[in-house]
Amino acid sequence: MKDFNKLSERQRNMLRYIEKYTADHGYPPTIRQIGENTGINSTSVVNYNLNKLVQAGYLTRSQHVSRGLRLTGPVPGSKGKVAAVQASAAFSRIPIIGHIFASEPVPVPDDYSYDEDSMIEVTKDLLGGTDPSQAYALKVKGDSMIDAMIREGDIVIFRKQETAKNGDMVAVWLTDKSETTLKYFHNEGSRIRLQPAHPHMEPIYVDPRVCKIEGKVLSVIRHI
Amino acid sequence: MKDFNKLSERQRNMLRYIEKYTADHGYPPTIRQIGENTGINSTSVVNYNLNKLVQAGYLTRSQHVSRGLRLTGPVPGSKGKVAAVQASAAFSRIPIIGHIFASEPVPVPDDYSYDEDSMIEVTKDLLGGTDPSQAYALKVKGDSMIDAMIREGDIVIFRKQETAKNGDMVAVWLTDKSETTLKYFHNEGSRIRLQPAHPHMEPIYVDPRVCKIEGKVLSVIRHI
DNA sequence: TTGACAACCGAACCCATGTTCGTCTATACT
DNA sequence: AGTATAGACGAACATGGGTTCGGTTGTCAA
Known part of the structure; x- marks a missing residue:
């Protein structure tokens, strides 16, 4: 989560107001109420900053839902008792940095500055112990990953690494074919065996x- | 305050739903949501009963404010503290009640006991808005679900229901074949088309x- | 039988509220 | 100067969601 002090004064005020209003009323304020009480004259600016706060991890929003705001935790510096709860965060937010399909290499996090808008919340067990800062997600485009039992629209969670142990499922870029594929990795010395997840499909062997x-x-x- | 037991069953259900929804989302439900989840078909009836509950002292309302509800206290019989603590949780725990494979019907949660051991934490977005209490998980055994692009070891999250809308992916038990299958559901009037998730496989048609x-x-x- | 009343239904109505878009300014970098 | 980007503005838009109203059903007592 981005440092509270790195937020703009406006954004901090918004968080404080949201917390207070929710505590006072039992439900969150509207965009217009937030604006009126933090000196913002346009709903779009409130909306803009709310999205910033979502990106920074301070709250979550439900689209197209009135008052669909929720703080992820207490606002620093407040005496709010607004459910401190998940300090122990059993989940974390990781970026969806792009798409994956067969004909292009897999994007990796520092290839470019990714769109902060698209983050996904995942429970820690989906990361298999990996540090969340090393994890990122890609959305599958097209049906080229069928042999990996992965469909269009699936979200694949990766860890950034350039080596693998036998049995790992990895994304590999085959430089001779200019093709990305997801396979189980088995180093057999002189060659590498790439085994599809689909049990009826044959492995390929590559240099x-x-x-x-x-x-x-x-x-x-996979969301249905 | 009027005795909780003097309220109608509907009204008690409404209170329970409001408490639970608020705990789950951080903001109260709409009149329509209350109706849909307590078996009331008209918003005016919900409104009517909400006013009754205000008179009885169980909640307060803000006029002309969407989601302008607030409980005056915990609902008798609920675990109010738990709800309060979970107030900002963006994930929930759902039971893994068994395994799924082709040759047997899908286990369905009986309201009884689950093994506390086998629970899985999922972020709310994996439930697609479904009330977590209606959701359960099954672990896939064997390779019989390959046409649904589902592998051995995958965890499938279900919602308990016995009807489906076109386009839903459902678990169906084919009584003539004594077989469970996971398919996309399309009611074509005289027959039902069950479409595999795998894009290269043909649908089957059943009575x-x-x-x-x-x-x-x-x-x-899918954990790798 | 009739009337009062609680409970319920469905549709229409219309304000409440989130979203989008074109525009503007200030700042930084080339 | 020219371009890019963050932050802001206000208006228009579309849908979310509370409210109202005419009508139905069932119960109870006069």
């Missing part, structure tokens, strides 16, 4: 020199 | 009489 590991697959999430 | 819906698939989780 280690054309096999660039781009990340390790930690988990897959 | 509505042999097609027993056991639950709706909300999401799938």
Whole structure:
């Protein structure tokens, strides 16, 4: 979470107001109420800053829902008893930095500054112990990952790494074919065996020199 | 305050729902949501009973304010503290009540005991808005769900329901074949089309009489 | 039978409220 | 100067969601 002091004064005031209003009324304020009480004259500016606060991890929003705000925790410096709760955060927020499909390499986090808008909350067990700061997510485009039992729209959670242990599922870029694929990794010395997750499909064997590991697959999430 | 037991069953359900929804979301439900979740078909009836509850002292309302509800205290019989603590939780715990494979019907939660050991934490977005109390999880055994793009070991999150809308992914028990399958549901009048998630596989058509819906698939989780 | 009343229904109505968009300013970098 | 970007503004838009109203059903007592 971004440092509270790094937020703009406006944003801090907004958080304080939201906390206070919610405590006073039992339900959160509207965008217009937030604006009126923090000296903002336009609903769009409130909306803009609310999204900033979501990105910074201070609250969550429900789209198209009136008063659909929720603080993720107490506002620093307040005496609010607003559910301190999940300080022990059993989940974390990781960025969805782009899409994955067969014909292009897998994006990796510092390839470019990613769109902060798209974050996903995942429970820690989906990260398999990986430090959340090393994890990122990609959304699958197209049906090219079918042999990995992964569909269009699935969200694949990766850990950034360029080596793999046998049995890991990895994203590899095959430099000779200019193709990305998700397979189980098995180093057999002179060659690498890439085993599809689909039990009826045959492995492929590649030269280690054309096999660039781009990340390790930690988990897959599918919304229906 | 009027005795809680003097309230109608509906009114008690409404209070319970309001408390639970507020705890789950951080803001109160709308009149329509209350109706949908307590079996009331008209907003005016919800409104009517909300006013009754105000008279009875159980809640206060703000006129012309969406979600302008507030409970005056914990609802008798509920675990109010738990709700308060979970107030900002963006995830919930749902039970893993068993396994799913082709040759047996899908287990359905009986309201009784779950093994506390087998619970899984999921972020709310995996439930697609479903009340967490209506959700449960099953672990996939065997490779029989391959046509649904689901592997051994995947965790499938269901919602308990016996009907489906077109386009839902459902677990169905085919009484003539004694077989469970996961497919997209399309009612075509005289027959039901069950479409595999796998894009290269053909749908099957079944008689509505042999097609027993056991639950709706909300999401799938795969740990690697 | 009739009237009063509690409970309920469905649809219409319309304000409440989130979202989008074109525009503007200030600042920083090239 | 020219361009990019963050922050802000206000108006228009579309939908969310509370309110109202005419009508129905069932119960109870006069």
